[in-house]
Amino acid sequence: MSTGSRSAPVTVASSPQFFDSAHTRRIMWTVSAVLTPAAAWGVYVFGIHAFFVLFASIIAAVIGEGVMARILNRRTLRDGSAVLTGLMVGMTMPPAVPVYIPVVASLFAIIVVKWTFGGLGSNWMNPALAGRVFVYFSWTPAMTGWTMPSTLPQADAVSGASMLGLIKQGLSGTGGHVGSPLRFLRDAGFPVSTTDTAVTDWLNQHVLHALGFSIPGGYVDPFLGNIPGSIGEVSAALLLLGTVVLLARRIITWEIPASYFLSFALLTWVFGGARYGTGLFGGDILFQLFTGGFILGAFYMATDTVTTPLTSAGMLIYGGGAGILTFLIRFYGAVPEGVALAIILMNVFTPLINRYTRPGRYGLSEGRR
Amino acid sequence: MSYAGIILTFVFVNNFVLTRFLGLCPVISNSDRLDHALGLGAAVTFIMSLASLGSWLLFHIVLQPLGIEFLQTVTFVLISAGLVQLTSHLVSRFVPVLERFVGSYFSLITTNCAVLGITLIAVRSDYNAGESLVAGISAGAGFVLALLLVSTLREKLDHEWVPEPFRGTPIAFISMGLMAMAFMAFDRALLVNLVG
Amino acid sequence: MALGLCPALAVTTRVVNGLGIGAALTFVLVSSNVIIALLRDVIPERGRLTSYIAVIASLVTVVDLTMQAYTPRLSEQLGIYVPLLAVNCLILGRSQAFARRSEGGHTVLDSLGIGLGFTVSLTVISLVREVLGAGSITLFPMGNFSGIVKIPVLSDSPARIMVLAAGAFLVTGYLKALFNWTRMHQPRSAQPSQERAV
Numbered sequence: 001m002s003t004g005s006r007s008a009p010v011t012v013a014s015s016p017q018f019f020d021s022a023h024t025r026r027i028m029w030t031v032s033a034v035l036t037p038a039a040a041w042g043v044y045v046f047g048i049h050a051f052f053v054l055f056a057s058i059i060a061a062v063i064g065e066g067v068m069a070r071i072l073n074r075r076t077l078r079d080g081s082a083v084l085t086g087l088m089v090g091m092t093m094p095p096a097v098p099v100y101i102p103v104v105a106s107l108f109a110i111i112v113v114k115w116t117f118g119g120l121g122s123n124w125m126n127p128a129l130a131g132r133v134f135v136y137f138s139w140t141p142a143m144t145g146w147t148m149p150s151t152l153p154q155a156d157a158v159s160g161a162s163m164l165g166l167i168k169q170g171l172s173g174t175g176g177h178v179g180s181p182l183r184f185l186r187d188a189g190f191p192v193s194t195t196d197t198a199v200t201d202w203l204n205q206h207v208l209h210a211l212g213f214s215i216p217g218g219y220v221d222p223f224l225g226n227i228p229g230s231i232g233e234v235s236a237a238l239l240l241l242g243t244v245v246l247l248a249r250r251i252i253t254w255e256i257p258a259s260y261f262l263s264f265a266l267l268t269w270v271f272g273g274a275r276y277g278t279g280l281f282g283g284d285i286l287f288q289l290f291t292g293g294f295i296l297g298a299f300y301m302a303t304d305t306v307t308t309p310l311t312s313a314g315m316l317i318y319g320g321g322a323g324i325l326t327f328l329i330r331f332y333g334a335v336p337e338g339v340a341l342a343i344i345l346m347n348v349f350t351p352l353i354n355r356y357t358r359p360g361r362y363g364l365s366e367g368r369r
Numbered sequence: 370m371s372y373a374g375i376i377l378t379f380v381f382v383n384n385f386v387l388t389r390f391l392g393l394c395p396v397i398s399n400s401d402r403l404d405h406a407l408g409l410g411a412a413v414t415f416i417m418s419l420a421s422l423g424s425w426l427l428f429h430i431v432l433q434p435l436g437i438e439f440l441q442t443v444t445f446v447l448i449s450a451g452l453v454q455l456t457s458h459l460v461s462r463f464v465p466v467l468e469r470f471v472g473s474y475f476s477l478i479t480t481n482c483a484v485l486g487i488t489l490i491a492v493r494s495d496y497n498a499g500e501s502l503v504a505g506i507s508a509g510a511g512f513v514l515a516l517l518l519v520s521t522l523r524e525k526l527d528h529e530w531v532p533e534p535f536r537g538t539p540i541a542f543i544s545m546g547l548m549a550m551a552f553m554a555f556d557r558a559l560l561v562n563l564v565g
Numbered sequence: 566m567a568l569g570l571c572p573a574l575a576v577t578t579r580v581v582n583g584l585g586i587g588a589a590l591t592f593v594l595v596s597s598n599v600i601i602a603l604l605r606d607v608i609p610e611r612g613r614l615t616s617y618i619a620v621i622a623s624l625v626t627v628v629d630l631t632m633q634a635y636t637p638r639l640s641e642q643l644g645i646y647v648p649l650l651a652v653n654c655l656i657l658g659r660s661q662a663f664a665r666r667s668e669g670g671h672t673v674l675d676s677l678g679i680g681l682g683f684t685v686s687l688t689v690i691s692l693v694r695e696v697l698g699a700g701s702i703t704l705f706p707m708g709n710f711s712g713i714v715k716i717p718v719l720s721d722s723p724a725r726i727m728v729l730a731a732g733a734f735l736v737t738g739y740l741k742a743l744f745n746w747t748r749m750h751q752p753r754s755a756q757p758s759q760e761r762a763v
Contacts, residue, residue: 072532112543112735115532116531118532121529122529122531124522124525124526124544133551133553137550138724138725139722139724140725142722328563329554332558332562333554333559333562334556338554341551342554345552347551348548348551349518352521355403355524389730390572390575390730393571394654439630441648442622442626442629442648443622443626443651446622446651447622450615482571485648485651485652486572486645489648489649533746534742534743535742539742542738543735546732546734546738547731549730549731549734
């Protein structure tokens with residue numbers, strides 16, 4: 001059983017090999033900065049407790065990082081990676097969750113998933129998501145209790161549930177027929193904000209009318225972030241804005257988000273309707289994209305360079321696989337959202353994907369940037 | 370359960386290695402090279418399928434009618450050991466080419482928890498003959514999947530800066546723990562909704 | 566030693582399970598070594614492995630049936646993992662290595678030690694898993710004591726994943742690392758032979 005020779009002069013670590021601190025620091029802080037608007041929106045619509053959750057996860061992550069760096073005698077990696085991990089963990093938490101849960105999630109992410117394997121760059125599973133999944137399965141009731149955003153009118157009938165959660169319940173209740181998700185939610189009493197109605201009407205009248213179709217109300221809320229969900233995942237708009245920055249600065253590349261989006265959207269469109277009872281080719285893509293943390297997952301979590309394949313081909317396979325898994329879990333499994341599990345499952349397959357998508361000249365691969 | 374259900378159960382929902390802890394010994398000791406892993410996986414799957422069917426036959430044709438079900442442990446183990454001997458003998462006799470790939474693994478399989486495990490599970494789950502066979506093949510496939518994943522993972526970990534106390538077995542276990550956690554995505558509900 | 570643990574990990578969800586399977590293993594280990602040592606001269610070279618397997622499997626069946634009769638709930642919890650002791654790498658490995666060469670006394674004591682070590686490891690793992698994952702410690706019911714000790718804060722919202730498969734792997738991995746770490750920092754002249762992987 002090979003244990004790697006620490007006394008050998010040459011060791012080959014897997015890419016990325018070099019962590020020039022300035023470069024890493026810039027990337028980490030940029031991503032954190034880009035995520036902050038979405039996180040702030042979460043605090044705005046969900047209340048002050050959400051802020052405490054975010055604060056706790058970040059502090060726990062930083063403390064965990066400090067302790068581990070001390071124990072392992074690494075030069076202090078104050079490179080912003082711990083803050084970013086903490087922020088990501090916090091953003092995937094339900095807003096009303098008891099504070100010990102994000103603390104455990106952060107500590108698990110930093111200590112178990114990151115440092116036990118050797119620190120930044122050595123882990124093979126996404127730390128923030130692994131932390132989230134760990135606490136999800138450990139304290140499931142607390143992790144599936146949601147808060148209505150302050151921007152939506154009161155609706156006691158559906159308090160505590162998320163949109164996808166309601167639909168999952170509906171699926172088992174009505175024996176597999178919920179029809180169009182938005183209509184199902186309206187019937188269940190799920191409220192729509194006045195902003196949504198206003199924007200939808202405006203769009204229908206001025207833009208879409210010319211193109212010959214109209215959209216029902218209810219899409220704008222998920223896009224803007226007026227829906228229950230994890231603290232940082234609800235505002236698709238702010239997250240997408242951030243994505244533009246990341247792409248422009250080449251912090252993330254297009255392959256994974258594109259393939260993830262494509263496979264998920266395609267499967268949703270073709271088979272999603274069949275599952276919900278509206279027939280083949282009748283799936284509601286927009287709804288699925290803007291709920292359940294898909295945007296956050298596809299653009300920010302699934303693109304982590306350390307835990308994803310090295311080559312373009314590999315990345316496309318990875319994204320495609322994540323899309324398939326998210327579709328399966330969301331539409332057929334017990335877990336309502338699926339994104340976190342899909343991504344960490346694909347992390348498991350990444351070394352295998354790398355094995356079979358090796359570039360021709362080993363060691364002289366073109367790299368991703 | 371339908372055949373599709375059995376396959377999905379043994380490969381994903383109740384993966385032998387990641388959920389039931391069977392077949393860990395060979396996974397931990399043999400997973401550091403991919404080609405070894407594949408050879409072992411093929412041999413194990415083959416034996417598991419035969420053993421599963423064979424034990425089922427033995428149980429329903431001999432043990433149950435005679436009321437000596439309690440002998441299942443002893444007889445199933447002997448069947449598996451016998452099958453391994455027979456197969457390895459046949460391989461070296463008729464297909465010597467294969468010997469190079471799978472020969473050395475047969476001794477390992479004789480005492481493999483996975484093989485005995487599937488025979489016991491198949492009998493205790495009240496499967497019929499066909500279902501037993503499919504269960505054996507699927508469990509083997511699940512084993513191969515786990516083995517593949519762990520092996521590629523460990524190849525990668527060999528190049529990383531894993532802290533000294535964790536190198537080797539500990540980090541393998543911890544990795545498998547994370548894998549097992551990820552595999553929890555495949556739950557009973559998924560199975561039922563997908564294949565009914 | 567990690568190798569022999571494999572399937573037994575599955576049952577380490579309660580302390581009493583760890584104790585139970587450890588006890589079963591110790592019994593089979595010791596008795597099989599004794600029997601095989603006694604039969605050493607009678608068994609021909611060729612049928613050696615098979616006869617060892619047969620002996621071990623029979624002893625396992627005895628233990629299994631005994632447990633089913635006298636400790637039915639424990640037996641149910643342990644499920645197929647008691648019969649699986651029949652192919653436990655540790656037991657088979659030791660029967661081959663020792664029963665051939667040593668006299669009766671030496672074998673039994675060593676085996677007893679190994680069995681106890683095994684039981685201790687499993688019980689520790691069970692303890693961690695049960696305390697974190699269920700907030701309790703389950704022991705044998707005695708008289709009025711139901712056997713379950715609840716831990717105040719943890720039993721309200723335990724980390725359930727610890728009593729699932731992932732928890733077992735994680736706890737075992739860290740335990741083994743701890744073990745390695747203590748060995749690294751206390752160099753001994755001779756490594757006890759049972760630490761070597763089979």
